[in-house]
Amino acid sequence: QITLKESGPALVKPTQTVTLTCTFSGFSLSTDGVGVGWIRQPPGKALEWLALISWDGFRRYSPSLESRLTITKDTSGNQVVLTMTNMDPVDTATYYCVHRGVYGSGSHPFKYWGQGTLVTVSS
Amino acid sequence: SYVLTQPPSVSVAPGETARITCGGNSIGSKSVHWYQQKPGQAPVLVIYYDSDRPSGIPERFSGSNSGNTATLTISRVEAGDEADYYCQVWDTTVDPRYVFGIGTQVTVL
Numbered sequence: 001q002i003t004l005k006e007s008g009p010a011l012v013k014p015t016q017t018v019t020l021t022c023t024f025s026g027f028s029l030s031t032d033g034v035g036v037g038w039i040r041q042p043p044g045k046a047l048e049w050l051a052l053i054s055w056d057g058f059r060r061y062s063p064s065l066e067s068r069l070t071i072t073k074d075t076s077g078n079q080v081v082l083t084m085t086n087m088d089p090v091d092t093a094t095y096y097c098v099h100r101g102v103y104g105s106g107s108h109p110f111k112y113w114g115q116g117t118l119v120t121v122s123s
Numbered sequence: 124s125y126v127l128t129q130p131p132s133v134s135v136a137p138g139e140t141a142r143i144t145c146g147g148n149s150i151g152s153k154s155v156h157w158y159q160q161k162p163g164q165a166p167v168l169v170i171y172y173d174s175d176r177p178s179g180i181p182e183r184f185s186g187s188n189s190g191n192t193a194t195l196t197i198s199r200v201e202a203g204d205e206a207d208y209y210c211q212v213w214d215t216t217v218d219p220r221y222v223f224g225i226g227t228q229v230t231v232l
Contacts, residue, residue, distance in 0.1 A: 037221075046209065046223055046224070046225045046226045047158075047166065047209055047211075047223040047226070048223065049220060049221035049222070049223065052221070060219060060220070062220055063124075063217075063218035063220055096165060096166075103171060103172070103175070103177075104154075104171065104172040104175060105154075105172070106153070106154030106172055107153065107154045107212065107213030108154075108213075109154075109156035109168050109171040109172075109211070110156070110158075110166075110168065110211075111168045111171070111177065113165040113166055113167075114165065115165055116165055
């Protein structure tokens with residue numbers, strides 16, 4: 001059974017850096033084709049993809065946010081960390097950790113999602 | 124940048140068919156995935172690779188993709204289908220990125 005869970009601060013101040021951790025189980029990030037990513041959703045708005053790290057260590061970022069994002073996987077093998085710098089109130093959102101697996105041909109979906117963690121940016 | 128266009132809302136009576144469109148330039152050449160999101164919950168994958176259903180998703184959910192439009196169809200709509208639905212693709216047109224539509228709110232009358 002694949003599960004993912006996000007953790008991090010619920011409240012950050014403008015200009016601060018936020019670190020979000022995704023702790024997962026039920027799969028290995030070393031398996032060919034697997035990826036773990038982050039997607040956010042401001043209150044009442046649409047989903048927005050942020051970043052993804054693949055089984056081979058390759059990282060991809062949203063072009064509009066790339067300069068502020070860093071995604072890493074830790075050596076324990078079951079955590080992925082996202083850091084976002086220079087936080088602003090517009091970054092207030094629920095941040096989801098997601099699993100990208102291989103189930104067919106073509107680009108692959110985000111089949112498993114964490115419950116999400118709400119990050120509020122306010123002074 | 125690549126844009127996916129969805130109608131903001133669709134209303135349907137119970138037992139009828141809901142069709143949610145997702146427009147994009149040559150979207151038929153991409154794999155489209157659809158997610159259902161109910162209030163206060165994380166999204167759930169309901170259709171992947173244009174028309175495949177993950178296990179546990181009712182057969183009432185189906186998908187198609189051709190030309191510039193992908194479509195999610197919900198047959199015999201039930202009250203429990205009321206939710207927001209998002210389409211998603213991987214776009215490599217300029218800067219590679221995952222793209223979501225704005226979402227369509229399905230209301231069951």
